[in-house]
Amino acid sequence: MVCLISAPTVTEFEGTVTSRGQAARLGADYPPLGILSLAAVLEEKGIAHQLFDLNRLFYEWVCGDNAGSEGGFFPLAVRELRGLRANVYGFGTISSSYPLTVRLAREVKRAHPESAIVFGGPQASAVDVETLEAFPFVDAVVRGEAEEILPELLAALGRADGLGGVAGITFRRNGRVARTPDAPALPDLDRLPMPAYHLWPGMEKRRAVPLEVGRGCPFACTFCSTSQFFRRRFRLKTPTRVIDQMKALQQAYGTATFHLVHDTFTAVRAQVVEFCHALAGCGSEFDWTCSARTDCVDEELLALMAKAGCTGIFFGIETGSARMQRAIGKGLDLDHASAAIRCAASHRMRATISLITGFPDETPDDLRGSVEFIMDSLRFDHVQPQFHLLAPLAGTALDQEYRGRLKWDGIFSDMAFQGWRQDSADRALILEHPEIFPNFYAVPTAHLDRSYLMELRDFVMYGMARFRWLVVALDRHSGILAVFDRWRAWRSGHRPPVRVDGEYHASDAFRSDFLEFVASEYLAEDDVELLAVATLLEYETQFERLHQRGTALPPACPPAPEDAHQAADLEAVPRVTPGVVLLHLSADYERVIDCLRSNRSLRGVPRHPVVVADRQLPGGRVEVLQLSPLSAALIELCDGVRTVREIATLFPRLGEGLDRFPPEQACRFALNELAQQGMLVFSPAAA
């Protein structure tokens, strides 16, 4: 019996992850494709196996039956793992959770000394020899793709001639660490069986299913481990195979939404075109997301992908500096990258763009380029930027170049994410073995201070997640880097010193401190550009007050179908839809946003009072709608007490010329409009 254990993408958080949503964002509720792919192969070959998903366990620990279980996540995981009975325990590994994996494996070996402990996955593959030298409880490492190697290894474990004949593994022979030659990359991915999704308990509840569509990347960026792990040999499953798998998954789990997993899905244009045409003619409708390089898409291709159901695309941009693009081996043309992002957004694809700071030779000018790239992209609604602090991943060119020169500075990059507080046992391992855990160390940055970069990263990420348009307005006024410097100075003068880390930036304290800072530092200036800052500050401040009172933004309930027709009934009582909040602003919000979006002057923006309705849609997106003066006046009358008939009597007074229409008919029409926009619901009149 072999037990396959997933690499955790979550690690011990000491109670700071408290909600199902937070845990899900960290990948706790995500089918572990690596071990599901291996399980399918073992199933095909009739080799007994079981799965153990550490992320799932974490999810339950946060919010399920095991919530709050004594002593934290690690003891719980140890208890559960010790309870399993297997001859081989196979651990998947990734960089961020490698210390945790090592500690768990040690406990399993202690409990079952007769069993074999085998590691696989991206991290162990890159530090195979070092791992076996440091940790005697690990018996072997499978390097790279394991669908062919693992069954061979399992068969060889029981044979007298040992493991030497199995390609792609690292093991101990006569007490010394030995490596067999690399196994070739799997040439035909169509031959892989469907991953064993049926063994993963969360499938029925998933809205979107990840489906691996290919492997390998022909490029070789210095910070990335993909082209080492999956090799530079680009492979894609055929359209027929992918579409058959989509159909089968739709039939089994009812989902028509897929994350197509491949790091550079569009690297060979003709294959993507073929896939899109095949989808269009397949008789089913699917929506899907993928990852691509901006220089491997063009307008025509993006239009075709959108038509074929692509709703989201991940673009690794990495840096907004042309000089650094060359230095890190990515080589993107930044103008073309911006155009590709705008084009994807214009097709309503959600474009996630990822940038990294903290490269070895990065200068303040390079950093400025990256931050400007992010700020520019914020003007497009469908673009979601990410900003990371570099972590040197094992096996990358960067890691090789700086081996021996990496430094420990106690700053935890989100690329080596361990939560906000690092577990002390993890840290002890990391400090003892820099060669095994390089991603927790720093490449020297000659021109930039890493603690500044980490704080900037958190400020930008949390700032834009919480007050996107206010950040755009401030950036337009004085550049976000200048705002950041002014904010730091303000905070140190006005607030007691606190640890300014991710936890602070995620807290309500950051929200209110920042709004106070903007109010006190920017509103006194006389500058037409500040109209945007003032309006958005007004918006955010009202929003915050509602938030503090706990009234703001549970997801808005869509009106029940029967409610939608109630306006016809003169005795029905309209009220604002639960979850919708009304904010009163003193300048035209829509025009302000429009000017920010298109980079136009704010000079002509009318300064008259407006009401905006704000509501959170399921999935976390917030929709803001500026109401016409009539709608704003009408909605104020919908207090949950007045009936439609009573409101109709007041209707002619709400605007000039309204007395020309039959009041009940006109009022019912206007109320219905608001109900259709999701702003109002009707309750039947009290008996």
Ligand code: B12
């Ligand atoms: C989906 C994904 C995620 C999901 C994970 C969801 C989940 N719960 O699994 C999310 C978005 C949460 C995620 C997060 C992160 N990820 Co990620 N992610 C991926 C991605 C794109 C696909 C993984 C996948 O499913 N691949 C397909 C399967 C089939 O491949 P596989 O898992 O590698 O499995 C094969 C082998 O590894 C091996 N194998 C796997 N398990 C086992 C077990 C045994 C016993 C054996 C023998 C072999 C073996 O055999 C499998 C079949 O060949 C990969 C890139 C990639 N193309 O793989 C990055 C990747 C795994 N992620 C990576 C990183 C760095 C992260 C983060 C740490 C950083 C970040 N900020 O993004 C975070 C995690 C920390 C956190 N909490 O924020 C790196 C890992 C690099 C490394 N050296 O470890 C990768 C490789 C991307 C990269 N090139 O940098 N990620």
Ligand code: SF4
């Ligand atoms: S960053 Fe993207 S393009 Fe560069 S090597 Fe990694 S997967 Fe390939």
